[in-house]
Amino acid sequence: MEWLLFGLQLAVYGSLISTLVTGITDYLQFYAVGFVVMMTFDIGSHTGRHFVEHAHEGRLPYLLSLPIPRRTLFLAITLQGGVELALLLSVPLFVTLLLIGNLTAISAAAALATLFWLGFGVAGLMLALSFIAFRSADVYAAITAAVSALIIRFSTVLYPLIFLPPQYAGAALLSPLTYGADLVRLFLGFDPSLLLDPLFAAAILTALAVSTLGLGTVLLQRLVEGVKSG
């Protein structure tokens, strides 16, 4: 389904919009990468929300009661998320690399690694917001939907930072997608003058993944511990 959506979006909307955008050589390529980044965000946030739902609905206590060490359990859950992410992104990324004409193992690996890192950061962000879910699942769903919309809208997913009006550009620097999208584009050979400093972008992505996953895990553990039961 995700692959079909990607194909349709690229073929219809991407083709149309690329005829309107000037200033970026072959905007369709830029758009294709942006859409893959948006997919990564969707999958990462879905994984994070899904995990919180498990905790909220009771599957997590079952998993926690199984005769396996906690570290192994969390590693298995993380790996499952990673494999899902890789599978869902494989075809869109392959198509994008073909479209750009940069289908090499190195570019594919570098782009995928960046997308993974971004995915973990986004999943961690959703985990870090999990404390809301234990008070109200509806409020959690509403807040994560709003945060998702803001993070996508105010980012460089669809346009480079230097093309954005100043008020949008400032907000875009707060979005993790800006750093993910720019870093992936750099690895895929886009004009570096349109992109953020790659070291800075990599540092921000790393900080995001480590801090949100760490915070999310701690918060989730404390909240699971604190859930009222009979």
Add this chain to the structure above:
Amino acid sequence: MPAVETKDLVKKYGKTTALEGLDFTVNEKEIMVLLGPNGSGKTTLLLILATVLKPTSGLAKVMNLDVVTQPTKVRQILGISFQEARGFWRHKPPEILRFHATICGVPKSKRESLIEEVLKDIELWDARKKLFMHLSGGQAKRLEVAKILIQRPPFAIFDEPSSQVDLRGKRTIWEHIQKLREEGSTILIATNEVREAEYLADRVTVLDQGKNIVSDTVRSLKDKIAGGDVVELQVEASDTDLLESLEKLAGTVKVATAGENQFRAYVSMAESWVPKMTDLCYKKNLRVVSVRVTEPSLDDVFLHFTGRALEATPSVG
């Protein structure tokens, strides 16, 4: 050495105290039933013993293993059937049991035959092709119990094992729990169903507001109720003084209202008390609709030790 032991066990959820200094033991190869209303701390205790929750303070040991410092070892010898059957929504019963059996180390050579056997035993074989999300509440609950029957752990925990299950299904589940004990497992069950407790328990622990009120065999608990007989009485019309008058009758230990114009009297020697009671009603011009003499139930045990009825007890968290 007891199979399960807690000492001064405390669990707090923020400002709410679920367990308040709980001392409790389960002997090896016995069925211990935790009896208490919702919010009495039963599930909290089970989740602590299953290492899902950590206690706020105090000690909890399973087969001499500390649940806080040796949680992985504890999980290797126990299995828990949860109160709410939460499954893998898009999976079928055999897949769910296969996952559980694999994780719990059931040998591959025995796995499939065991899954088939248990699904048939627990009357889920016909539902084996349904997704978990399409199972009825009772079927989902039976699947939750089936996990433990596949695993056959040395220490098995069941949280309200037959809730949502029909009468025939309840009996099937109870028989399998008893069989599990006969095979050598130590079993801890939390329930607020008196019939389930009476059917299964070797010993009962009455839990109320996070405290162990009393632990003993069903027979000994019933014997502790003064009087020994229970008379259920219904009269045709209301009489404001009747309760007080019944309390004054010789042989009355306690009288409680049990509904409109209905009373439950704990008495010594029902055979001499009932004529006095009918005489009293006759003098008050009250027609007696029904009289029933029974022995105390575990409901009465709970009422006796806590001062409140099991079903009417409010939830405290």
